[in-house]
Amino acid sequence: MTDILTTNERVTRMFEHKDADRVPITDYPWGATVERWEREGMPKGADFIDYFDLDGFGGVYLDITPRYPVTVLEETDRYVITKTDWGTTIRNWKHDASVPEFMDFTIKDLKSWKEAKTQIDINPDRINWEYFDSQYKRWMKEGFWKKAEFWFGFDVTHSWIVGTERVLMAMLEEPEWMVDMFNTQLDTLIGLHEILLDKGYTFDEIFWPDDMGYKGHTFFSLNTYREMVKPVQKRAIEWAHSKGMKAHLHSCGNVNDFIPDLIEIGLDALNPLEVKAGMNPKELKAKYGNDLVFHGGINAVNWGNTKEIAAEIEDVVPVMKQDGGYIFSSDHSIPSDVSLEDFKYIISKAKEYGSY
Secondary structure (H helix, E strand, O other), X not given: OOOOOOHHHHHHHHHOOOOOOEOOEOOOEOHHHHHHHHHOOOOOOOOHHXXXXXXOEXXXXXXXXXXXXXXXXXXXXXXXXXXXXXXXXXXXXXXXXXXXXXXXXXXXXXXXXXXXXXXXXXXXXXXXXXXXXXXXXXXXXXXXXXXXXXXXXXHHHHHHHHOHHXXXXXXXXXXXXXXXXXXXXXXXXXXXXXXXXXXXXXXXXEEEEOOOEEOOEEOOXXXXXXXXXXXXXXXXXXXXXXXXXXEEEEOOOOOHHHHHHHHHOOOOEEEOOOHHHXXXXXXXXXXXXXXXXXXXXXXXXXXXXXHXXXXXXXXXXXXXXXXXXXXXXXXXXXXOOOOHHHHHHXXXXXXXXXXX
């Protein structure tokens, strides 16, 4: 195929399991990675999507929080400690490629959740209309793939709202509390996106992060998944399909055990295929390539070594792109040991081996 497609056309063909001009290419750098690239010559404040000629995937998260006051509790040259609109105290590192440190939580039990829930509503003022509209105009003009960004389920609850150990214990001892949180998050997201749809905005997919695994294992059993998480995900997928959208899940870790159930409830795409956790993209393609679009699967551990990453791209991408159904990216985020020139090289290799 010689015609150059827009991102939207390119991704559409992946979901149709057809060849395109090349596979779509996307990724997300840590803040520390962007700082490095700027030191090495990328113009400060440049849009890395444009700078590296990546595919355009657009989405805006909507506010589903209890709107607790956001306050800065401490700030140094290295970090800032903030209390979020979920009432969670977090430490963000300014110049390191790292997830936040979650230090304390306001929502710790069913009682505090019920109090927070009274402050969550489906209200148009939760949408930053000016920002959303400006982004949407760009997406339409430049042929972006448009994502309805959802944020519900186990991952957001254990990491950003309640705390990991507390949530895992509650899933065993107070499952009704957890399921209510999952469903409230989803209900609010659906309600807010219905407002956008009613105003004529359209989206190509729902995309949501719900990390359900870690190295070698899932956080909870298949039975627990089926009882507590799967029904909520099924409802989200059914809503998306009823609106003509695809359903695209980001779930870090080893989630091999959940894939047949995800296919059963209609999932269309799975990301990030975390290699170091035990996900094998070529095996997944062979087993589920007719059922899923795969997104990722290029080991982020190797991105700082151009020889290793080039060999991996040459090995993996030609297999994954067969009959469409593949979006190129790392299996996490772009680490800060990847230089500006190295990333340009990686993208050139992805385009070389991802072309049809």
